Amino acid sequence: MGENANEVPQEEEEDQIVNPFQVTVKKGEKIDYDKLIDKFGCQRLDPSFVERVERVTSRPPHVFLRRGVFFAHRDFNEILDAYERGENFYLYTGRGPSSEALHLGHLVPFMFTKYLQDAFKVPLVIQLTDDEKCMWKNLSVEESQRLARENAKDIIACGFDVTRTFIFSDFDYVGGAFYKNMVKVAKCVTFNKVVGIFGFTPEDHIGKISFPPVQAVPSFPSSFPHLFSGKDDLRCLIPCAIDQDPYFRMTRDVAPRIGYQKPALIESSFFPALQGETGKMSASDPNSAIYVTDSAKDIKKKVNNHAFSGGQDSIEKHRELGANLEVDIPFKYLTFFLDDDDEVEHIRKEYGSGRMLTGEVKQKLIQVLTELVERHRKARAAVTEEVFDPQMFQDEYQAVIAQSIL
Numbered sequence: 001m002g003e004n005a006n007e008v009p010q011e012e013e014e015d016q017i018v019n020p021f022q023v024t025v026k027k028g029e030k031i032d033y034d035k036l037i038d039k040f041g042c043q044r045l046d047p048s049f050v051e052r053v054e055r056v057t058s059r060p061p062h063v064f065l066r067r068g069v070f071f072a073h074r075d076f077n078e079i080l081d082a083y084e085r086g087e088n089f090y091l092y093t094g095r096g097p098s099s100e101a102l103h104l105g106h107l108v109p110f111m112f113t114k115y116l117q118d119a120f121k122v123p124l125v126i127q128l129t130d131d132e133k134c135m136w137k138n139l140s141v142e143e144s145q146r147l148a149r150e151n152a153k154d155i156i157a158c159g160f161d162v163t164r165t166f167i168f169s170d171f172d173y174v175g176g177a178f179y180k181n182m183v184k185v186a187k188c189v190t191f192n193k194v195v196g197i198f199g200f201t202p203e204d205h206i207g208k209i210s211f212p213p214v215q216a217v218p219s220f221p222s223s224f225p226h227l228f229s230g231k232d233d234l235r236c237l238i239p240c241a242i243d244q245d246p247y248f249r250m251t252r253d254v255a256p257r258i259g260y261q262k263p264a265l266i267e268s269s270f271f272p273a274l275q276g277e278t279g280k281m282s283a284s285d286p287n288s289a290i291y292v293t294d295s296a297k298d299i300k301k302k303v304n305n306h307a308f309s310g311g312q313d314s315i316e317k318h319r320e321l322g323a324n325l326e327v328d329i330p331f332k333y334l335t336f337f338l339d340d341d342d343e344v345e346h347i348r349k350e351y352g353s354g355r356m357l358t359g360e361v362k363q364k365l366i367q368v369l370t371e372l373v374e375r376h377r378k379a380r381a382a383v384t385e386e387v388f389d390p391q392m393f394q395d396e397y398q399a400v401i402a403q404s405i406l
């Protein structure tokens with residue numbers, strides 16, 4: 001399907017539904033990411049990219065790149081071409097603040113974005129769509145803003161280069177040049193088109209229907225005159241989970257018609273729930289996810305009691321058949337967060353052949369996650385109001401960032 005084939009087939013007929021508002025598959029089935037690439041019309045991120053990124057950045061590629069967590073892209077090759085010619089680009093990512101604390105799945109795009117920022121030494125804008133969550137989750141304006149602020153602390157704790165990062169909430173920042181771009185985009189998108197892309201219905205309120213331009217325009221440098229003034233051709237690379245693709249399909253469709261560059265994308269699969277790989281982790285079931293606020297005890301309990309195991313029912317059977325690594329959550333989580341390739345290979349072999357038991361793998365996972373969450377907790381505690389306010393809300397500081405950002 002071509003890039004401009006925005007109107008995806010009617011969702012009702014589909015076995016799997018993936019869009020920014022819903023990720024579901026038929027009961028007992030896994031998401032078919034190959035099918036998703038075909039349906040969305042993005043490109044597969046093949047291993048040659050991993051090598052190329054390593055060469056261009058002269059540093060080891062991130063785990064999420066090596067192990068295929070980021071598996072799809074749009075025009076990432078063009079970003080690398082431009083970078084090799086000595087041209088700069090900027091990163092754009094975001095979060096809809098719908099919950100108090102982030103879970104591990106929420107951290108994935110931010111951890112990866114931090115790596116990209118460090119590896120390429122480029123500026124980054126982070127959008128907090130408090131307006132989006134206010135409209136979709138029926139939160140009050142004030143509550144959405146409060147959650148945005150809380151989430152911003154967790155995001156800053158991921159360790160971005162503060163001299164090159166601009167984090168903003170829509171309620172605070174939308175206006176001026178950003179709003180002008182929103183109107184330019186909105187004029188190019190018919191009601192039929194958003195229905196085709198996002199599946200809106202006539203019963204949806206007009207807030208939802210008119211929201212997509214808000215998420216589209218951070219892809220254009222002219223939306224941030226205090227950061228990128230005079231750099232209207234700066235390319236933008238968006239790291240995100242693949243459920244966000246519809247927003248940027250729309251953005252890429254509109255961009256050339258309003259004289260702007262299309263943003264490039266690098267897209268991840270979803271981090272699976274503890275119960276198994278049938279969708280995204282859900283914020284409504286606390287036992288389906290590990291939160292950055294979980295204690296060591298919580299982590300131990302959740303992994304031991306709720307992580308779906310691909311091990312066999314009895315030890316004898318396990319020794320004989322080995323674990324089914326395709327469905328095993330403790331192993332899957334280790335492939336995300338255990339950096340040591342040799343150790344992961346060792347576990348793959350030993351556990352897969354039945355020499356290692358589920359209990360040992362869970363033990364390792366508990367150790368890895370406890371360390372990760374503890375590191376995050378310390379980093380978040382260091383995000384005091386003093387560090388935080390300047391990064392998000394104070395205009396003078398934004399001007400300082402603007403000078404040093406490029």
Ligand code: TRP
Pocket residue numbers: 020092093094095096097127128129132215238239240241244
């Ligand atoms: N809509 C996203 C969410 O609900 C938030 C978001 C805004 C975003 N801009 C983005 C995500 C850019 C990735 C890239 O979480």
